[in-house]
Amino acid sequence: MDATTLPDRPFTLADLADLGLTRKRLRTRIEHGHVRRVLRGVFVSASVEDDIELRAAALALAVAPGHVIVDRAAAWLHGVDTYSRTETELGAPIETCALRGRHPSHRPGADGRTRDLSAADIMTIAGLRVTTPERTALDLACHLRRREAYAAVCMLARVHGLSPGLLAAMLPRYAGRRGVVQARELVGLMDPRFESEREAWVFLAIHDAGLPHPEPQVWVDRDGVPTYRLDLAYPAHHVYVEYDGADAHDRKPGQRERDERRRAWLRAQGWTVIVIKLGDFTGAALDAWLRQLREALREATYSTRRW
Helix, strand or coil, X not given: CCHHHCCCCCEEHHHHHHHCCCHHHHHHHHHCCCEEEEECCEEEECCCCCCHHHHHHHHHCCCCCCCEEXXXXXXXXXXXXXXXXXXXXXXXXXXXXXXXXXCCCCCCCEEEEECCCCHHHEEEECCEEXXXXXXXXXXXXXXXXXXXXXXXXXXXXXXXXXXXXXXXHHHHHHCCCCCHHHHHHHHHHCCCCCCCHXXXXXXXXXXXXXCCCCEEEEEEEECCEEEEEEEEEEHHHCEEEEECCHHHHHHCCCHHHHHHHHHHHHHHCCCEXXXXXXXXXXXXXXXXXXXXXXXXXXXXXXXHHHC
């Protein structure tokens, strides 16, 4: 059986016999890139595009009837992927909950729990019950690690038009819940203009360092034409902070060359360009670029005052 005969829908281990596959042959297909894990225990042909319909179909195979999809699984269904690379490669966990008075799911691959949810907290997508984007954002703001929580809130706000006022109005219901203090802080800082989770991480690191907040998505003119859109910038100081996502470069031929041309042009115009990579969010690497940013802002402020 070759990859072209795989179904164009998700399938589980229980379907292997009907598909003419064994577990060993499934592992081989995964290793060769013909099949990918969508969730724990749920697979799909690598040729099938990842979209909301696929995600809903995959979840439908793993969610017990009557249960509600919550947390990272809910964010995933809402178009925001908060899973780590390892979780994605091994099959992301499926987080569901039973309402009070019902038993949590014990299905393989499902992370079952119970939770108090009101009717306003739940919506239906492709026949699946899932927490709303705003409820999902607040749940993740409470229990994910701080920077991952902040990124999740910002990305859900971006995709679904959530406002700080909307989320703040819901927070009183979370009084006394573990993580609510973190959620209050992150809602106050949320910004839907970030285009990636890592941009949100960079912003949060700058905030935590006590530095002025940069402005997201700043356009810079070249010969009077808006040409370059900068991730995080201080236009008055000509300082630009950019997250360099290697994965994005791998997906877009020529992107690295375009990035280098943009950075070179900005430097020639007097901009300080600070490029941050994935490994730069902790330890000495974090301290180094924050020190560079602090010095660049200090020098720009001094030069402005001098003139």
